[in-house]
Amino acid sequence: MSKARDEFNLEDLREAADYLANRISSKPKLLIICGTGLGSLADLVENPVSINYEEIPHFPVSTVQGHHGRLVFGTLSHVNVVCMQGRFHYFEGYSVREITKPIRIMKLLGVEGLFITNSAGGLNPQYKVGDVMILKDHFNFLSFGGENPLRGPNDDNFGDRFIPTNKAYNKKLISIARDIAKQVGLKSNCHEGVYAIVSGPNYETVAESRALLMLGVDAVGMSTVPEVIVAKHCGMTVFGFSFITNLCITSYDTDHEPNHGNILDSVESRSVQIQNFVIKMVEASKDLWKSDR
Numbered sequence: 001m002s003k004a005r006d007e008f009n010l011e012d013l014r015e016a017a018d019y020l021a022n023r024i025s026s027k028p029k030l031l032i033i034c035g036t037g038l039g040s041l042a043d044l045v046e047n048p049v050s051i052n053y054e055e056i057p058h059f060p061v062s063t064v065q066g067h068h069g070r071l072v073f074g075t076l077s078h079v080n081v082v083c084m085q086g087r088f089h090y091f092e093g094y095s096v097r098e099i100t101k102p103i104r105i106m107k108l109l110g111v112e113g114l115f116i117t118n119s120a121g122g123l124n125p126q127y128k129v130g131d132v133m134i135l136k137d138h139f140n141f142l143s144f145g146g147e148n149p150l151r152g153p154n155d156d157n158f159g160d161r162f163i164p165t166n167k168a169y170n171k172k173l174i175s176i177a178r179d180i181a182k183q184v185g186l187k188s189n190c191h192e193g194v195y196a197i198v199s200g201p202n203y204e205t206v207a208e209s210r211a212l213l214m215l216g217v218d219a220v221g222m223s224t225v226p227e228v229i230v231a232k233h234c235g236m237t238v239f240g241f242s243f244i245t246n247l248c249i250t251s252y253d254t255d256h257e258p259n260h261g262n263i264l265d266s267v268e269s270r271s272v273q274i275q276n277f278v279i280k281m282v283e284a285s286k287d288l289w290k291s292d293r
């Protein structure tokens with residue numbers, strides 16, 4: 001039986017990075033991953049150069065509604081950034097390594113920081129639809145089942161075999177985000193909490209939502225954690241937030257059911273505030289992403 005090609009094959013990653021380097025005039029320092037419905041964050045980019053995922057060698061393609069499937073390179077608050085307008089999920093059939101391939105490609109391009117966003121269901125009873133949750137920690141249910149992107153041969157070019165993740169989310173950026181949330185009018189709608197990844201694509205049963213809550217999870221989604229692990233492994237500085245698009249159902253006495261259409265609509269309602277939040281976060285952290293570092 002022939003052995004499947006490793007999704008982290010270094011030659012493939014280099015080919016993708018070289019392709020991108022030839023298409024852009026300045027290399028990005030900061031990668032912004034746009035969650036479901038949050039693709040308009042890429043509209044903020046000045047002097048944009050867009051490249052569809054299909055054009056990039058060895059790059060996966062987006063299959064989910066609300067994920068355009070392109071990279072947008074340019075500047076934001078004078079920082080060279082690249083936005084992923086569309087991310088990959090385990091439920092699409094991708095392996096956790098395939099999902100996180102773009103992180104390594106961006107590392108090869110010179111990216112040092114990751115701003116990662118997602119849409120998530122709120123579990124914490126204080127959360128409301130339209131709130132923002134800054135990620136202070138995560139719970140990797142995929143990894144509990146053995147699906148960790150770092151499983152398999154370790155590539156020392158990127159990082160060590162064993163890595164800590166108890167400080168995955170940069171504390172300084174969390175503290176900056178707290179202040180910025182107030183400045184953009186999100187004070188009473190902004191929380192700090194624990195995000196959990198489940199495989200999806202179904203939303204949670206009542207029993208599952210209750211169990212997640214008991215385990216200390218504040219919001220649940222189907223993404224983000226694999227990318228954060230791979231970013232940490234290769235030394236990136238990480239900041240993340242969830243947009244609470246719906247409340248997970250913890251009661252049997254309701255007719256309500258979550259659906260993807262409503263989830264997309266609820267992001268739309270706060271898109272300007274979220275955009276301001278991100279612009280100000282980039283501005284406030286720009287010393288971290290100086291090109292001469």
Ligand SMILES: O=P(O)(O)O[C@H]1O[C@H](CO)[C@@H](O)[C@H]1O
Pocket residue numbers: 034035036037064087089117118119120200221222223224259260263
């Ligand atoms: O995590 P992002 O990509 O924001 O999307 C979230 O929203 C979708 C479900 O409506 C799922 O893909 C879930 O992971």
Ligand SMILES: Nc1nc2[nH]cnc2c(=O)[nH]1
Pocket residue numbers: 119120121122198200202203204220221222245246247248258263
């Ligand atoms: N698993 C999960 N993912 C989501 N993405 C957006 N909302 C939800 C949710 O309620 N559950």
